[in-house]
Amino acid sequence: MAGPLALTFLRSYARVDDLPFVHAEVALLGRSNVGKSSLLNAVAQRRHLAKTSKTPGATRLLNAFELAPENSGRWLMDLPGYGYARVSKQEQQKWTTMLGRYIEERENLRSVLLLIDGAIGPTALDLQTVGWLHSLGRPITYVATKMDKVKPSQSPRRRNELAGKLGLEKREILWVSADKGTGIPELRAAITHLLTDGPA
Numbered sequence: 001m002a003g004p005l006a007l008t009f010l011r012s013y014a015r016v017d018d019l020p021f022v023h024a025e026v027a028l029l030g031r032s033n034v035g036k037s038s039l040l041n042a043v044a045q046r047r048h049l050a051k052t053s054k055t056p057g058a059t060r061l062l063n064a065f066e067l068a069p070e071n072s073g074r075w076l077m078d079l080p081g082y083g084y085a086r087v088s089k090q091e092q093q094k095w096t097t098m099l100g101r102y103i104e105e106r107e108n109l110r111s112v113l114l115l116i117d118g119a120i121g122p123t124a125l126d127l128q129t130v131g132w133l134h135s136l137g138r139p140i141t142y143v144a145t146k147m148d149k150v151k152p153s154q155s156p157r158r159r160n161e162l163a164g165k166l167g168l169e170k171r172e173i174l175w176v177s178a179d180k181g182t183g184i185p186e187l188r189a190a191i192t193h194l195l196t197d198g199p200a
Helices: 036-044 091-105 124-136 157-165 184-196
Strands: 005-015 024-030 062-067 075-077 107-116 139-146 174-177
Touching: 005 036, 005 184, 024 091, 024 184, 036 075, 036 107, 036 157, 036 184, 062 184, 075 184, 091 124, 107 124, 107 184, 124 157, 139 184, 157 174, 174 184
Parallel strands: 024 075, 024 107, 107 139, 139 174
Antiparallel strands: 005 062, 062 075
16 A cells, blocks of 8 residues: 655645646645644645644645655645635635636646545535536546544445535445544555546
8 A cells, every 4th residue: 555655845836827847747626624724734744734723723824745855846735625724714715716826827737636534524615616617627526524523333324425416436435434444545556546547
């Protein structure tokens, strides 16, 4: 199974126009409290690679992480979350505009890793995001997070419900837990494939 990804934090960008051309990108996208930063730390097996917070909305910029050392120019992007966050409506609109431009305009975006809370999702916002990504023709890699929050006895039903609402088969979703390490090797392998070989 795939080992920890050799990710290096490069910098944060406040504007899409400031992003340089790179060979390939994969973007982490999801609700503000879906656990993007924790998952990023898990795939790299580094506790403080990405900043985590108990307050939703901690990620406010386009954060670039490079797959190194032999794969320079291949980035994993941590994007601001959508939905609940303790910021002004003006700030939320700013994030929405930035996200929209990034997803629509980045030429070498290989796939969007759409993170969905495995215990409660997909929400209406998640489904709206799926529709938007489909309308743009962007490939989606579905990742169900926080699976450790689902009781084992309820897991089969929860997985069927989540997949059904997305119109997918269960095998088309990566089921993960950043805390327990469940599914993390498979997620690492998927990210490496997308960044180095392109979509299947």
